[in-house]
Amino acid sequence: MLFNSFHFVFFFVIVTTVYFLLPYNKRWLLLLASSCYFYMAFVPIYILILGFTIVVDYFAGILIEKSTGKRRRLYLIISLVANIGILCIFKYYNFINTNFSFLLHGFGLSNPIPYLSILLPIGLSFHTFQAMSYTIEVYRGKLPAERHFGIYALYVMFYPQLVAGPIERPQNLLHQFREKHSFDGDRVFEGIKIMIWGLFKKLVVADRLGIYVDNAYSHLHQQDGMTFIMATIFFSFQIYCDFSGYSDMAIGAAKVMGFNLMTNFKRPLFAKSTGEFWKRWHISLSTWFKDYLYFPLGGNRGSVARTYINLMIVFVISGLWHGANWTYIIWGAINGAYLVFAIITKKYREKMGALIGLNKVPRLNLFIQIVVTFILISLSRVFFRARSVEDAVTVFEKMLTFKGSIFNDGTAIIIYCFLAMFMLLIVEFKREFYMGSFSFSHNKNFWVRTSYYSILVLLIILVGVFDGGQFIYFQF
Amino acid sequence: MMTKLINANTLKSFFLKLFVFVIIVFMLDRLAGAMLKNFYFKQQAGSDYLTTYVIDKTTADLLVFGSSRAANIFNPVIFETQTGLSCFNAGRYGEPIFYHYAVLKCILKRYKPKTILLSFDAGSFNKNQESYDRMAPLLPYYNDHPEIRDIVTLKGPFEQVKLLSCIYPYNSLLLPIISGNTAYGKQKSTHLKGYIPIADTFTGEKETIDYTKKTMLDNKKIAAYNAFINDCKKAKIPLYIVCSPYLINSIGTDASIIEAKKIAAESSTDFFDYSRDPYFTSNPRFFADFRHLNESGVEVFCNILIQKLLLPPVKYFF
Numbered sequence A: 001m002l003f004n005s006f007h008f009v010f011f012f013v014i015v016t017t018v019y020f021l022l023p024y025n026k027r028w029l030l031l032l033a034s035s036c037y038f039y040m041a042f043v044p045i046y047i048l049i050l051g052f053t054i055v056v057d058y059f060a061g062i063l064i065e066k067s068t069g070k071r072r073r074l075y076l077i078i079s080l081v082a083n084i085g086i087l088c089i090f091k092y093y094n095f096i097n098t099n100f101s102f103l104l105h106g107f108g109l110s111n112p113i114p115y116l117s118i119l120l121p122i123g124l125s126f127h128t129f130q131a132m133s134y135t136i137e138v139y140r141g142k143l144p145a146e147r148h149f150g151i152y153a154l155y156v157m158f159y160p161q162l163v164a165g166p167i168e169r170p171q172n173l174l175h176q177f178r179e180k181h182s183f184d185g186d187r188v189f190e191g192i193k194i195m196i197w198g199l200f201k202k203l204v205v206a207d208r209l210g211i212y213v214d215n216a217y218s219h220l221h222q223q224d225g226m227t228f229i230m231a232t233i234f235f236s237f238q239i240y241c242d243f244s245g246y247s248d249m250a251i252g253a254a255k256v257m258g259f260n261l262m263t264n265f266k267r268p269l270f271a272k273s274t275g276e277f278w279k280r281w282h283i284s285l286s287t288w289f290k291d292y293l294y295f296p297l298g299g300n301r302g303s304v305a306r307t308y309i310n311l312m313i314v315f316v317i318s319g320l321w322h323g324a325n326w327t328y329i330i331w332g333a334i335n336g337a338y339l340v341f342a343i344i345t346k347k348y349r350e351k352m353g354a355l356i357g358l359n360k361v362p363r364l365n366l367f368i369q370i371v372v373t374f375i376l377i378s379l380s381r382v383f384f385r386a387r388s389v390e391d392a393v394t395v396f397e398k399m400l401t402f403k404g405s406i407f408n409d410g411t412a413i414i415i416y417c418f419l420a421m422f423m424l425l426i427v428e429f430k431r432e433f434y435m436g437s438f439s440f441s442h443n444k445n446f447w448v449r450t451s452y453y454s455i456l457v458l459l460i461i462l463v464g465v466f467d468g469g470q471f472i473y474f475q476f
Numbered sequence B: 001m002m003t004k005l006i007n008a009n010t011l012k013s014f015f016l017k018l019f020v021f022v023i024i025v026f027m028l029d030r031l032a033g034a035m036l037k038n039f040y041f042k043q044q045a046g047s048d049y050l051t052t053y054v055i056d057k058t059t060a061d062l063l064v065f066g067s068s069r070a071a072n073i074f075n076p077v078i079f080e081t082q083t084g085l086s087c088f089n090a091g092r093y094g095e096p097i098f099y100h101y102a103v104l105k106c107i108l109k110r111y112k113p114k115t116i117l118l119s120f121d122a123g124s125f126n127k128n129q130e131s132y133d134r135m136a137p138l139l140p141y142y143n144d145h146p147e148i149r150d151i152v153t154l155k156g157p158f159e160q161v162k163l164l165s166c167i168y169p170y171n172s173l174l175l176p177i178i179s180g181n182t183a184y185g186k187q188k189s190t191h192l193k194g195y196i197p198i199a200d201t202f203t204g205e206k207e208t209i210d211y212t213k214k215t216m217l218d219n220k221k222i223a224a225y226n227a228f229i230n231d232c233k234k235a236k237i238p239l240y241i242v243c244s245p246y247l248i249n250s251i252g253t254d255a256s257i258i259e260a261k262k263i264a265a266e267s268s269t270d271f272f273d274y275s276r277d278p279y280f281t282s283n284p285r286f287f288a289d290f291r292h293l294n295e296s297g298v299e300v301f302c303n304i305l306i307q308k309l310l311l312p313p314v315k316y317f318f
Helices: A006-021 A024-040 A044-066 A069-106 A124-139 A149-157 A170-177 A185-218 A225-256 A274-280 A283-294 A304-322 A326-355 A362-385 A389-399 A411-433 A446-463 B008-040 B047-056 B076-083 B097-110 B129-133 B136-141 B146-155 B174-180 B183-188 B219-234 B255-266 B295-310
Strands: B062-065 B087-089 B115-119 B207-210 B239-243 B248-251 B270-273
Touching (some): A044 A124, A124 A149, A124 A170, A124 A283, A124 A304, A149 A170, A185 A446, A185 B008, A225 A389, A225 A411, A274 A326, A274 A362, A283 A304, A304 A326, A326 A389, A411 A446, A411 B174, A446 B008, B047 B136, B047 B174, B062 B097, B076 B295, B097 B129, B129 B146, B174 B183, B219 B239, B239 B255, B255 B270
Parallel strands (some): B062 B115, B115 B239, B239 B270
C-alpha cells in the first residue's frame, strides 16, 4: 500500500477513527492488525519473514536481559545472525553468487551454486535495522527487554514507518505505545499538514522530475551530455523529495495518532559540506551507523588513519545497505572518500578561503559551499541511479562533452520540473534561513494557513503525477 | 465511551476547522476547474484540441484511429485524392485501444462515418499499467460524454472518486492548455487533418525482436478491440484494420497481431498486415525510426494500401 494512493487514504481514515474510539489499552491491537494489513498489501507471504525476526528478537531480548557474560553475548549474536542472515538471503545472495561466479570464471571454473528467484521483501533493510537496534540496546543495558509480545511486534511493524523508516530507536518509540494519546484537534491538523507537504514533495516534485530522469537513464545511448547534466541535478531533487516526502507522510500519519517519530531530513539541499550533508540526510540511518558501527569500530578515538578507515568502512557498508550492486558500493565509497578528503584538506581550504577573501563575504562563501556540496553529492548519485557501473561511466563520459539539448522529452516536462523545484526551494529556503519570519504554513491567522494548505492540495491535484510512482526507497 | 476518550469541545472545534478546510478546497476546486474547462475547450492547437475536434466536430467520411503509427502514417490528403471521401486522422500518440474505442463511441453518438480505418500496433494487447494511465486525455470528456464512463473507469479503482474534483481531469494539462490558447501553440501545430508528417530518415541499425517469448495478453484490451469491431458492425460502418510496416528483423510473430487477426477473421473484418512486408522492411529510407514511416514512406504505403482497398470487389469506401 503506497502512501500516495487512495487505498491508503481510506485505510488511514478508518484506522485513525477506530483508533481514537477504542480504549487506550486496546489500541496496540488495532495498530498491530492494521500494520499487518498494510504490509500484506504488498506481498502477503513476506509477513512470515517479518514474523520470524520478531519472534527471534523478542525472545533474544528477554534472554539477553536475563543472562550475563558470554551467554548474553551469544544471544545477541543469535539475534544479529538471524536478522543479517535474512537480509543476506533475500538481498545479497544473488549478488554474492554473481561475484563468486565471476571469480570462478577467472579460473576457468563454473559456479555450481544456483541462483534464487525471489523478490526482495519491501522495506526489509529498514525493519531489520530497527529490530537490530532493539537487541543491541538491550544488550548494552540501556533498555529493559519488552515483555509484551504485541507491543514489541508493533515496535517493528508500526505501519507509518514500517517500509521506509524513519528507523526508530526503541527508546524513542516503544514507550509511546503505552502512552495515552487523547484526541487533539490541533495535533491532528499538524499531522495532516505534514502529510500534505510530504505528498506535495512526492507527487509534484519527485515524480515529475522522475519522468525526465527515467527517460534519460532508460535511453542511455540516445541522450546527450546536457541531458545527463540536467538529469543528475534533477535526480538529486527527485530522491530528496521522494524519500523525505515519504518520511514526512510517515511522521505526519504517526503524529495524527499522537506518536512522535524522529526527524529524518533537515533540508540537506542547504548543507555546506558533505559532512554536514550526512547530518541532514536520512538522519535515522546515519545515526544508526554512527551508534552501532562507527563507534564500535573505534570512531575517531584511534589514529587519524584508523578514523579514515572507519569512515570508509561505514560508508561502503551504507552503500551496500542501499542495494546489492557495485554501483551502491562505489557510491558509498565516494561519499566516504569525500569525508576523508574534507578532513585532510580542512586547514588548507580555510587558508585558501582567507587568502582570496571569501571569509569577508559570508553570503557568497555560504552560497559557494552549498553549491559545491550539492554538485559533489549529485555526482556521486550517478552511481546510485545507474543500473550498472558501465552505465554510470557512460553517463560521466557523456556529461563531460557538455553537448546537446536539455529537452529530452519536450519542453513541457522541463518547465514543470523547474516550476516544481522552484516551489520546493522557496519553501525550503524560507525554512532554512528565515524560520522566524512571516509564514503561510504556520501563520497565526487560521484563514491564512488554511488557504495555504488548500492551495497546496489543489496544486497537488493540478500538477501532481498520479500515475505509477513507487517510492524509490521501498526497494532497500 | 467516546465522551471519555474524546473531549466534545475539542471534537467540535476539529470538525468545524475540517469543514472550513473542505469548503475552501471545494470552492477553489470548482472555480479553478471551471476556468480550466473553459480554456481547455477553447484550444486551437495541440493534441487535446484534435481530440476535442474529433469527438465534437468532425464529419469526415473516413476516419483513421490509432496511436502515433496512425497519426504519422495515414495521410488524409492522399486518401481524399484517391477515394473522393473526406478524411480525418484521429490518431493520437501513445494511445491504446481503450482511447480509440472511447472516441469511437463519442463519434457514433453524433454521426455515422462512411468508413473507419483502425491502425493496429504490435504489442497492443500486452499487459501493462501504462495503457491504463494513458487514458488520462479522456478525463475532460468524462462529464459531458456518459457513453465513455465505463471505459474511463478502467483507468483505476478510484477514478470515480478522483473525478469528484473539477481540477483532476486537467491534471498536468496546464501548459498544453496555455500553449493551445496562444499563437505559439498554433505556430507549433504541424498536422494536416490530424496527420503529423515526419521528415527524418532512419540511419541506425535494424533491431531484432524476438516474439517467441511468452507474453501475457490483457483481456480488457482484447474486449475493447472486440467492442470496437462490434460497434462498427452494429452501425454498419465498413471497418478495416491495418498493421503498417515495422523496420525490424522479427523472430516469430507478435502475439497481439495473431490474436487481433483471429478476432478480425471471426467477425469477417479485413485485417491488412504489412508489419513484415519485405518491400518496406528492405527499404530503411521509408522509415523515420523502426516504428514510423517518414513522409516518403507514407506516400508509398498509403497508395499501396488504397490500391488494395479499391481492388474488386469494390466493397470498400462505398
